[in-house]
Amino acid sequence: MGRNTRKRRTPLATKIVAGAAALAVGGGGLVWANFYASAHEEHSGHNRTRSAAAQVATIDCPDVGQEIRDVPDRARGEVDGELATMDSQITDAYQRLATTRRAQAGDAQFVQNAILGPLKDRRKAIIDRIQLEINRAGGKADDNLDQLAECQGRPADQMQNGDGQMDDGQNQGGNGGDNGNGVAGPVADDFVDINDVQPNSRDSRNGLAANGDGGSTGTFTTDCGVNENNVFNSDNLIAAPGVDNGAHHTHDYVGNQDNDAFSSDEDLANADTSCQNQGDRSTYYWPVLRLQDGTQEFDANDQGGGAEGNIGKILKPAEARIQFVGSRQGDVVAMPKFLRIITGDAKSFTNGDANANTSWSCSGFEDRQVTDKYPLCPEGSQVLRTTNFQSCWDGQNIDSANHRDHMAFVQEDGSCPNGFQAIPQLQIRLAYDIPTPTVENGQVQNPYAVDSFPEQLHKPITDHNDFINVMDENLMNKVVDCINRGEDCQ
Structure with missing residues (x-):
């Protein structure tokens, strides 16, 4: 596999830590x-x-x-x-x-x-x-x-609760040992048999589906592939513009093909796109999943990759379904061009789950969703990552100082908070063909894991997703019209 190298400065060097016991x-x-x-x-x-x-x-x-x-x-x-x-x-x-x-x-x-x-x-x-x-x-x-x-230093027998405080309790840091691969996570406690997940039990404070039987019931689906062009980097254009390796983990990119920390809005507007509809130059990106099987990827010695504990074979989705839906409460309005949305929290393990928006499941078991565990799926079932983005916009800003305040989730009844208006809700569903890890005697063999900041220990709750709207005006108007008219378009 390759990576996006446009405007890359120099090859990323492996950091050598004095006295490293690695x-x-x-x-x-x-x-x-x-x-x-x-x-x-x-x-x-x-x-x-x-x-x-x-x-x-x-x-x-x-x-x-x-x-x-x-x-x-x-x-x-x-x-x-x-x-x-x-x-x-x-x-x-x-x-x-x-x-x-x-x-x-x-x-x-x-x-x-x-x-x-x-x-x-x-x-x-x-x-x-x-x-x-x-x-x-x-x-x-x-x-x-x-x-x-x-x-603070967090002992291995402490876990995070929803208020960002640490509690004594179940061993969230690990069961002892490193699954034989040396890296800090995932561990056996990070996995759950999907059959042991109760249907409809997921806490849905965040990530609510905005659409329903009423309001604007249409959909717009954009097909942008599964990163066939191997566009990878460990930057984060939204949260750390102008900073090399700002994410400290590797991202998959579909849609816009000019995605690194140094891309301007003009670069994005003039870039190629992997989307079939060439009017969609939006950038859709998420941390890669890896199978920790000893494979040396292109970034095995790079910061953001193996040098920061993100090791193993990068797993591309078998399918990436990108869809925009409406509001249960009425019509939606157009997104502004270059609107930026971050959903989920890459630091949820230490920050707590206030901004977590993780949904893991297995195909055929979609009514069973988990936020803080990787699912063990039965043979023939795919691992699913599903994200429902914030769909309420403040009507003014394409970004905010903390990259969150200009957006909000819908409320329980599907309405937007005061001062916000409904825009098309982005929903991304990623399906993966992954051999099911084996958990025995408190250890997991051949685990899969999401790339993460090193100190986040590859916890599933740190999964997140990012979007920059770079649709041209005609296409955005089509999206809004399809949704508000109750049509299904692509």
Whole structure:
């Protein structure tokens, strides 16, 4: 497989961490040190359990980007760049956490003194710069952002609840061990037999289907393929424009073929598209799924790929269904060109599930949806990833400082919150042919996993999806007309 290299600066180099206790799977890719290494240095089963439970599995940092509101337009590029630097700091700190297990076992204060303390100081310096940039541009920076500088170490036996707080409880960090591949996740607890999922039990606060029997009942389907052109990169044009490797994980792209961090709106408007309807130059992208089978992909030694724990064979969807639907409460209005929507949260494991919008299932079991588990599907059934995007727009902005406030989900009755108006709802359904992993004795063999920020441990709840509208005016008008007239178009 290849990757999108237009305007790529230089080949991405593998980061070498001094003293890294890392191994290579099949000779390719950085593999994180075993989180439970110190546990195995103990002799009794009791000591092994106690040591493993006490060990810090990952780093939990407040998401500064989600708390920023008043950022003048002329400061947004600088602020997004600073936030991307913060992400890199967390990645670096996590890398140090994962490669200093022996030192941690010998010094109870090592993580705090050598990793979390310096990380807080670096984050504080960036927060200060963000506040300065906002104020210089005529905004009013939140004086309380400094409170978000400190990060915590999360022990392996703690999990996140919906309020973003950690609770003692089921082992969310892992069952001990690394499934033999060295990387931190997924683990056995991240999988569930689809037959064990209760029908219609998914929490649907987010991701509600906007359409129904009333209102605007039409649909518009756009066929953009399944990334046959092998357009991949680890950028994020929406959240980290102008920043190489802003996502720290690899994305699949369909539709617009000019997608990297340095693409301007003009670049997008003039680009080729993989969509059959050439009036749709929109960009649709999501983190790739990988089968952790030892395959060395094109990015096995790159940042965003194997160098940051995203290893194995990239799995393309067998089908990518991209559809726009209407509103249960009435007509929809046209999306503005270059509208940006992020749905789901790539940091849900540490942020909590307030912005999570994950829906995993199996074909033939679509009434059984899960947000925080990967499904184990029976033979002949495909793994499904389904995303219903926010479909209420503030009527003014194509983006917002935290990339969320200009959009909202429909309410339970299908209406938009006050001040928002209904636009066509984007629904993406990805179907994959994946050999079902085997879970035995608390370990999962040949797991599949979504690419993630390293510290998010490949948790299924971190799945997310991104969209930039680059339909021409005629096509967008057709989409709106089809939906409002109750027709099914493509």
